[in-house]
Amino acid sequence: MAETVKLFVNGQEVEVESGKNLIDALKVVGIEIPHFCYHPALGADGNCRMCLVGIEDGRPPLVPACKTPVSEGLKVQLDAEKIRKIQHDVMELELINHPIDCPVCDQAGECALQDYYMTYDHQASRMRVPQVVKEKKLDFGCGVVHDQERCVLCARCVRFTRLITKTGELGIVNRSDEARVTVFPGRQLDNRYALNVVDLCPVGAMTSRDFRFKQRAWFLKRSPSICHGCSMGCNIFIDHNREKGGDDLIYRFRPRHNALVNGYFICDEGRLTYHQENEGRLATAMVDGKDSPLDQAIEMARRKLENARKPVFLLSPNCSLEQMLAIRALAESRKARLSGFSDAYIKNGDGDGWLIQDDKSANRAGLELLGIDTAREGFAQALEDADLLVNFNSMRIVPAAAELAGKIAGLTTIAISSHNGPLTRQAAVALPVSSYSEYGGMVINTNHILQRFAPAVIKNQPAPDMLDLLRQLGCTLTERTDLGKAMQQAIPALAGTDMSAFPAEGLNLKEKETDHVTA
Template identity: 40%
Template sequence: MTERVRIRVDDVEYEVDAGRTVLQALDDCGALFPERDGKRPEQTDALIPHYCWHPKLSIDGSCRLCQVEVRAGADAPPKLAIACNTPVSEGLVVDTKSETVAAARQGVMELLLINHPLDCPICDQAGECKLQDYAYTHGVDHARTREPRRKAKKRVDLGPTIVFDQERCILCRRCVRFCREVTGTGELGVFDRGDRSVLETFPDEPLDNAYSMNVADICPVGALTTKDFRFKMRVWFLEDVDGICTGCSRGCNVHIGVAKNAVQRYLPRRNDAVNGTWMCDDGRLSYHEIAREDRLTTCLVREQAIGEDSPQLRPASLDEAVAAVAARLRPLLDAKGPGVIAGIASAHASNEDLRAFKTFLDVLDVDTIGLAVARGDSDDLLVEAEKGANGAGARAVGFGALAPVADRIRGGGIEALIVLGHDLFADGSLDARALAGLDTVVAFDTHRSPVERVAHVVFPVRHAAEKDASYTNSAGIVQPVQRAVVPGPEVRDEGDFLQRIGAALGLAGFETETETEAESKAGDGAE
């Protein structure tokens, strides 16, 4: 076990691991960002302000903002030192509020600002800028410079995802260390020296890696901004909702930035057990799928109109869709029993919906069940091969391999299929032709997909950002999400639809009015 030592920071005593530095130790015990819960670090004042230090990067020690007075014991003389690189020791006393400390911080802030363009009114970082915040809390309120400010490059296109403003850069080198230590790609460096120092990419080497947008998160100022979010929205209009990324089974925690009932961005939300402080670019940009044009917004029922050669999927009301399912399944159940029905779950559904699906299938007595998941690239950092947030949750509920189900379908033993999600054809064991002969295919999906081609009834379901639910990641961690945006009125949870279908089929324990409906009647429009 690691040795523990006691340190005292501004009259509060902490017991911390030996071998850590003051900032690390305070971060370990959750004291560095006292109001971290529910807020991004950018929104909360750190107990000890800092720029270059970051919990997931090596110690740099260059910004000098985290200077504090340390004493080896209560009676030792105070010494000004940087908290990020001062090792903790038994009895160490840290003063973060003395006049000396305030003066040192003020000095750093004044010097950081003498060459800063002070273009906050047109800077995208305004509102979540640590330079701006600390200038107010620790800085000076007037400039003593007579000299012109340093000129440098503006709007530098660093690569596919990031735009750089060299004048705003405070040279904390977090981004440099990120690219060296986390992604190992090393695209960024600080070139030249003294007050000519500038952050740059190497000539003809763009900043282009799978995690590049994290540099904008860790940039404490408006120097590095993402092309995706740049100038899209003033951050003070954003509401932050805790969510997870649904791109893969890692389930990276995100802050969902919401405005005008639309997701404006994902930012990684720190969870040391899941994603640390990072997320991949693909996952970060995956929020675009929430409001994409191919979202399903109404129920669809396949009907043949007069003059048509074949039946077509066309919009239908909720009641029509539920009735259509019942009208197809009831005769099949009565004639052949549940053995000809199969249920396939999805890694995109929440634990709650998966449990509802399982209950529905159990009550029907359907035992041909499986899980369809898409697989793709993975890496050593965060990206997992399973492309769906809740494969582990589906397995835990009882949905196993797809192969036995696919075999039964191909063998002709199945006449009706109820399927969640759009990964039905992902592993190649099933395709539209294999399903063409089925009497009934009922699909639940967020987006239009090839499954539609064989579906008879399609129900539009909610995205993870649109519900209060939970997802289980690949490590078995159950992660709650909160509803960030409200989808269209006909978009509902799988469980809600299944409840209605169960009731229409007259299944035991299924009521006509669902809890969700009652709740939405009571509180609609609140969000």
């Protein structure tokens, strides 16, 4: 537990963590201070003046909360008449030129300006002069659409491009009511994190072209999850909704704060991987390229597996640890050779040292931890005299192993797959399986942080869970409790920990090991 200080808010004593500013520290204990420009990742700018609070017996008596660190015995006024007047006046100034766009604005429902209007202003406009007209629907590049009229000039987006991506494409030009956020002529947003400005924008000035008009914010269910776009394992919210008569579809990914993994942001590429969860899915089981009832296809796969003399199991580096454990157990009981060969998931030179990693799979560290061979030689050797290949949701083999692809095409294969692809189409039996937005499990990211995620989406016709399929194929290690025990054996750091008390931000396995060594 970090050090704490005691201070007074509206005369009431509260105990908060020291070293933070008033906004962050008081938020933890449930006291909201309204603010536009402050963001914990971007620091205090102090330009919006919305977070002004009174300090009793202080010089000066009014301070911006974002720039005021908590200190022992500080007497903060939040409900004084003068503070209410300041908040009201700031809101009135913000709304002078703000268009009444809420019906067409994507931010409506999650808009700071709307929320603060209802809480701190709630007055009719006194302006009798025409509003300043600015540009709307500007294409800023990278899928960001900007509306200058809605902007409150908090400069979060500008600071994001300067401080975080260090690309500095955005700036504020002109002064007073002519001030506007814009890009340099001919130089649009050009970085791989640009869509974060959409989340950062407290109002609807920045919208995402991908999400634009797809859903209203209040229809979406927000389920916490882990991005499987690369080996960073960024924490996300899956925003999904089941429309009337439709299926449960994902409409966007948003970053979820995790100081251990991704901080406040995610990359654009990962953000847009939600499309793959909605589209191109393997919907029905197939036998020899023809649709087949699921139970018949499973029975067929089970028989093929039983009759195989030298089966080879190929598993995806995206599988959760539970799935890997179960697949490994099935491989052992069937005397199958197990490979996690997945070089095609690695895109060399694509990583940027921050969030984007070369390795586009979510759980390669898990493969290594369980001692599953990922080498190409091992896989090629196993294929030599194999008579059956069971592919556990590995979607990419080519281009990393184009010559192996020919070999695979000649083999009898069982593809247990969440998505449709060339490997499922050429399979003797293809079985649909749920994807990561539909199951829960554990993955280990590239920095050895073990994270747990829960199912988010429930489809109208859910594809069977990998563990259920494995049980029907004859695997004995598919019960949650057994898997939990196997997991604790495989990961020493987990031994003796209660899984219901697993930390939400994940567990750093490396740190745990070194702790162990030094102790």
